[in-house]
Amino acid sequence: MTKHLPLIALTTVMLAACGGSDKNTSDKAGQAGNQNVLRIYNWSEYVDPETVADFEKKNGIKVTYDVYDSDETLESKVLTGKSGYDIVGPSNTFVGRQIKAGAYQKIDKSLIPNYKNLNPELMKLMEGVDPSHEYAVPFYWGTNTFAINTERVKKALGTDKLPDNQWDLVFNPEYTSKLK
Known part of the structure; x- marks a missing residue:
């Protein structure tokens, strides 16, 4: 798990809100009564639950953090059109076709102050799936682990x-x- 990675970074560098282009639905997805709610769908064990709790306490935002175990599982939810998630973390191999299918809204880069600091080499690689850098931002990159008996x-x-x-x-x- 990535215990020390601030969740605020997660909320600003993954994908924009899911659910196609119906902005009213997306706006409602982030509210539960009068309480702000952030709904995240990410790979299992990528963010320590303590990080989520710390983010909630620091920012006064309730986080619903759901996890999945395969790109196919995520894809089945986001391609329905109204997943209810504000942020999802798909693999690079799947995100391109999900963008083409209209599963994501465009990112408002003005809300990401450090967007200009993203690694230019990773951004160039992202052009294969998001040529105009409108929908996806690299977050995790590289080999997770391998083990030797x-x-x-x-x-x-x-x-x-x-x-x-x-x-x-x-x-x-x-x-x-x-x-x-």
Whole structure:
């Protein structure tokens, strides 16, 4: 989990409100009675629940934070047209077709003061799915994790020591041929 990542950053750098172009529905989605509510749908275990609680306390905003386990699950909700979420966090591989299907509203960049500080290389990569940078903003990027069963790998390699660069286990044929 990303415990120390401020939720305010999450609320300003993911996708704009979901639900197509019906602005009245979107405006109502952010209100529950007189209390402000922010509805987020994101990958499971990306934001620590304590971060959400801290954000609520600091900003006086109630957060409904729902999680999903696959892009297909998210897509089935956002393509219905009225998901009720203000912010969602899809993968780059799915967001392009969701944008084309009209699942998202345009981002009001004036509400994101640090938008100008986004990594230009990541923004260029986003052009493949959002050419005009109107709907999506990169938030997470890169490899999450990979694990090595060191005992089994050492046994397969016939050694007591792993290579200094453990990525060699994935990319160096000297090791990969023994690990097949």
